[in-house]
Amino acid sequence: MPPSVPDLLRDSAAKAPDVLAVTGDGRAIRYGELDERSDRVADLLAALPPGARVGYVDRNATEYFELLFGAAKAGVVLVPLNFRLAAKEMRWIIADADVSLVVAGPEHASSLTDLDVPVIAVGEPYERWLASGEPRDPRREAPGDGLLVLMYSSGTTGRPKGVHITAAGLAAGVELFGACFDVGPDSVSMVPIPYFHIAGAGWALITLARGGTLVQSREPTPGSMLAQLVDHRVTHTAMVPAVIQVMCELPAARDADFSALRQIVYGASPISEPLLARAVALFGAEFFQSYGLTETIGVTTLLGPDQHRPDNPVPGRLRSAGKAVPGMEVAVVDLETGEPAAPDVVGEVVVRGPCVTTGYWRNPEATAEAFLPGGWLRTGDAGSLDADGYLYLHDRLKDMIISGGENVYPAEVESVLAGHPGVLESAVIGVPSDRWGEVPHAVVVRRPGAPEVAEAELISWLRDRLAHYKCPAAVTFVDALPRNASGKVLKRELRRPWHENP
CATH class of the missing domain: 2.30.38.10 (Luciferase; Domain 3)
Structure with missing residues (x-):
């Protein structure tokens, strides 16, 4: 039976309290300090009933782990929110999860002041709250089948679903997936993926469970990631192929020292053979492709380094998810x-x-x-x-669009478009993008008799109501949407021009 999530930190802190656990966001925190600060969080959260929900919304930051481990020690459930969501979307999740307390980055806390639950802003307010707790571990963990994290994924009907992540499930995921890599106490892992994604949180936990050092990216750009890889002598990282491609094109990468880098795991989409050859030549590391879902803690299949060799004798094996x-x-x-x-x-x-x-x-x-x-x-x-x-x-099977590693569900975007007085109906599809893999594209039928709506107006309308990565980059106006005999929109017909004329 794998160790519980709180035990992952307790064990690492007991073995090496002075080893650097997390850095990269302007702070450096060692295992002993992380354990002590999470004990204070746990002491405070123990005042809530077992199983109560606590929200967190911010970019990647050390506070996430203080809350995750503190909540786990206190037997309450962490609800990480996508910081890219519009405030209205965040409020819906907070209400649906019946959250008792929210910890938020300053830019998000200011937009959530009308909630009926306490909102603690990261910074001085959070530090004051933390200092009011005692450094004692209540050891009130949830049972194995009890909830540890409630992670919301976007819904095809416009409403996200809260995915149950149990104490036993997350512990098993860290153990099973972690065993596939050589992460250990000497490892330095960079995590540019947001922690509200299971891929980001899971990869970070694998590093902390094995006593390595986590280098987190708060506002990652190709340039900042390149600097972190080099400056921190990173040994392991996870990213999407779109980011790998951009990094391969950076002039500064040509002379960078990646000699410490041992393993790179990527996901969200396969990698092309030409891009793989360039990436292997640049980074000199082993590559793994991962396929998983929030519903599987991100742990499903893995395509290992042996199948990433340029001389792989099995044609097309690189297209496999492993x-x-x-x-x-x-x-x-x-x-x-x-x-x-x-x-x-x-x-x-x-x-x-x-x-x-x-x-x-x-x-x-x-x-x-x-x-x-x-x-x-x-x-x-x-x-x-x-x-x-x-x-x-x-x-x-569903019409999900994956844009730069982010899941975009067309029905959610179409629902918002339907609220515009100038739109009769719409269909949102994914179209190819060299940079992002896919980007959303809206096909719109204007409403007869209404003032004629323009592309820029619709995009602005969407950006006011949705996270920007969900918003179409372009709009095509048509007289009618193609349908089959049963009235269902034929999205494959809408996609055809991009695939016939890439």
């Missing part, structure tokens, strides 16, 4: 019958194992729809397994 992480099971089932699909036949990817979520917050219907008999989680992704067990992702 094989199941040891301890997890991956299968593909027929879309109609739910029976196992034959090798190389496309069906729905399903997952089973100790990292799989127990369901969705106060959403029994979505929970029931997500599982097949036998505990198999439906991923909503279309894929196939070859005879050797390698998973190939062919498409998304």
Whole structure:
């Protein structure tokens, strides 16, 4: 049985209290201090009932770990919010999760002052609050099947779903995924991925569980990431292919010293063979591709360094998302019958194992729809397994757009567009982008009789109501949307021009 999440920090602090745990945000905190500060948080949060929810919204910062470990020690649930969301979106999540307390970065705290729960701003207010707690560990952890984190993912109907991340599930994910890499006490890991993503939080926890040093990126840019890699002698990092490509094009990268870098894990999309060759030549590190979901703690499949060799004898293997992480099971089932699909036949990817979520917050219907008999989680992704067990992702069963590693759900954007008086109807699709992989693009039918709406007006309307990465970069106006006989919009027809004329 893997150690609990609080024990990960307790053990590292006991073994090496003076070793640097987290740096990169203008602070440097050692394991002993991180353990002591999380004890103070735990002492304060223990005043809440077991299982109460505590919100956190800010860019990557040390306070996240103080709250995560403190909440875990006190048996309360951390709800990390996407700092890119509009204030209205944040308020909806805070209300849905029935949050009792929110810790927020200064720029976010000022927009949440009308909440009915206390909002503590990071900085002096947070430090005063922390100092009022005693440095004692209440040791009131949740049971293995109890909630540790409630992580919201965007919803196809315009409302996000709270994914249950249990104490046992997160501990198993850290152990199973961490065993795939050589992270240890000598490691320096850079995490540019936001902690509200399971990929960012999970990779950070793997580093802390093994006594390494975490270098966090608060406002990552290709230039700042390059500087961190070099200045901190980073040994491990995680990023998306779009970022890898930009970094490969930086003139300053050509003469940079990456000799400390050992392993890079990437996800969100495959990497092209030309980009891989450039990245291997530049960084000189081992590459891993990871496929996972919030619902699996990010732990599903992994394509290892052996399959990233330029001389790989299996053609197309680089397009694979890899094989199941040891301890997890991956299968593909027929879309109609739910029976196992034959090798190389496309069906729905399903997952089973100790990292799989127990369901969705106060959403029994979505929970029931997500599982097949036998505990198999439906991923909503279309894929196939070859005879050797390698998973190939062919498409998304839902129309999700992945832009720069961020998930964008068209229905949410379309719902906001529907509120504009000049819009009759719309469809949002993903179109290719050299920089981001995909970007949202809106196809809009203007409302007859209303003042004629322009592209810039619609984009501004969306940016006032949604996180900017969700907003289309361009709008096409049409007389009508293509539909099939049942009236469903044919998005494949809308995408066709970009794929016929890339």
